[in-house]
Amino acid sequence: MLEGVRVLDLARVIAGPYCAMLLGDLGADVVKVERPGRGDDQRWALGARGEPGMPAVFAAVNRNKRGIAVDLQHPDGARVAFELARRTDVLVENFLPGGAARLGLDYETVSAVNPGVVYVSVTGFGQTGPAARRPGYNLTVQAMSGIMALTGMPGHPPTRVGGSPADLAAAFVAFGGVSAALFDRTRTGHGQHLDVSLLAATLGLLPDPVARYFDSGLRPPREGNRNPYQAPAEAFRTRDGHVMIVLMNPEQWHRLGRVLGDEALVEDPRFATNAARLAHRDELRERIEAALASASTAEWVARLEAAAVPAGPIYELDEVFDDPQVRHLGLVTELEQPGYGTLRVLGFPFGASRGPARICRPAPRLGEHTAEVLRELGLPSGEIERMAECGAIGLAAPAGV
Numbered sequence: 001m002l003e004g005v006r007v008l009d010l011a012r013v014i015a016g017p018y019c020a021m022l023l024g025d026l027g028a029d030v031v032k033v034e035r036p037g038r039g040d041d042q043r044w045a046l047g048a049r050g051e052p053g054m055p056a057v058f059a060a061v062n063r064n065k066r067g068i069a070v071d072l073q074h075p076d077g078a079r080v081a082f083e084l085a086r087r088t089d090v091l092v093e094n095f096l097p098g099g100a101a102r103l104g105l106d107y108e109t110v111s112a113v114n115p116g117v118v119y120v121s122v123t124g125f126g127q128t129g130p131a132a133r134r135p136g137y138n139l140t141v142q143a144m145s146g147i148m149a150l151t152g153m154p155g156h157p158p159t160r161v162g163g164s165p166a167d168l169a170a171a172f173v174a175f176g177g178v179s180a181a182l183f184d185r186t187r188t189g190h191g192q193h194l195d196v197s198l199l200a201a202t203l204g205l206l207p208d209p210v211a212r213y214f215d216s217g218l219r220p221p222r223e224g225n226r227n228p229y230q231a232p233a234e235a236f237r238t239r240d241g242h243v244m245i246v247l248m249n250p251e252q253w254h255r256l257g258r259v260l261g262d263e264a265l266v267e268d269p270r271f272a273t274n275a276a277r278l279a280h281r282d283e284l285r286e287r288i289e290a291a292l293a294s295a296s297t298a299e300w301v302a303r304l305e306a307a308a309v310p311a312g313p314i315y316e317l318d319e320v321f322d323d324p325q326v327r328h329l330g331l332v333t334e335l336e337q338p339g340y341g342t343l344r345v346l347g348f349p350f351g352a353s354r355g356p357a358r359i360c361r362p363a364p365r366l367g368e369h370t371a372e373v374l375r376e377l378g379l380p381s382g383e384i385e386r387m388a389e390c391g392a393i394g395l396a397a398p399a400g401v
Helices: 015-025 056-060 075-087 107-113 136-143 164-190 198-203 208-218 248-260 263-267 274-279 282-293 297-306 324-328 370-376 381-389
Strands: 006-009 030-035 065-070 092-093 116-121 192-197 231-237 243-244 309-312 334-336 341-346
Touching: 006 015, 006 075, 015 030, 015 065, 015 092, 015 116, 015 164, 030 075, 056 341, 065 075, 065 231, 065 370, 092 164, 107 116, 107 324, 116 164, 136 164, 136 198, 164 192, 164 198, 192 198, 192 263, 231 282, 248 263, 248 282, 248 297, 274 282, 297 309, 370 381
Parallel strands: 006 030, 006 092, 030 065, 092 116, 116 192
Antiparallel strands: 231 243, 243 309, 334 341
16 A cells, blocks of 8 residues: 555654554555664563563564664764655654754754655644643553543542553554545645644544533543443443443343343333433343353353344453454464564554555564665765764664664
């Protein structure tokens, strides 16, 4: 899909690098720029396996990239980065506002010599405003966006959502923005500056609770595993675990009663409507769980599925990848990662009838492609060696670095 598109990845950690990786999965030529001697901070994340500088978490968000080591603070390094920016189609960066300008790599400077560039700035809180220069991390933004306040059991403190949803929300927003901007460029010939923030992207995950808050003016309480507006729509105990049942219409409610073998449940006036079920939710839960106690989670999932009642098991993470649908969708792939070995990673998150995503190369070692990329810029070998000697660039590091 994106063969021939050049991407310059100046970002670190997760949000920006993951966006650049998705572009690389679709065929773009992505060049990742890192600091000589250290690289992306994510290279030094804790890991169970892998050589120093190549933990699984770094490899998982930096595949399909060529890696170069360039000191952006060094005049020669800054010139290299500018030459790459001048020739790129997409530039992804996550400096604090003003940081790229100090390096001569801000949108105004780059677009003056490359008007078609799609320039993506990923920050915690955006390019302007009172919090613009505040460092923004996943947990900070979860706290400030309200998503933590919505998460947790009733009467308990706000709870973080697992993983890095703020980072990944920003990555997907940036990925979509780049795609739209590249399409717009085919019509106008012009690129543009995309201002992507973790805060805005995470709030974008909450249109329904925000709409209900604006409608009622009431602060939503923490509901644990319950949907606060539908019943039954929560986790229920079975004989050996839990099953998630989520109903959205009266037809599903009637089918549930038949599957549970409790036709009187449907006719009980306490449960006749969604509003009534919400008002008697604890009694409803007891009634449903009394029926579910007779069989295992797997048995109930099969019965509910056969009756077209929306339901699913609640997996631990180590159980997810044994699910037949996860296997069918090919959501996990393996590659040989230098510095790590055989690496299992999540695949591309959607399918396409033309131009499917491919994993063509593992994550780069620090400085692995520096000489290769600089030769493409027309620099002779002697100049590359000189720049390496003065510390402007870093060449291919030995194994374990």
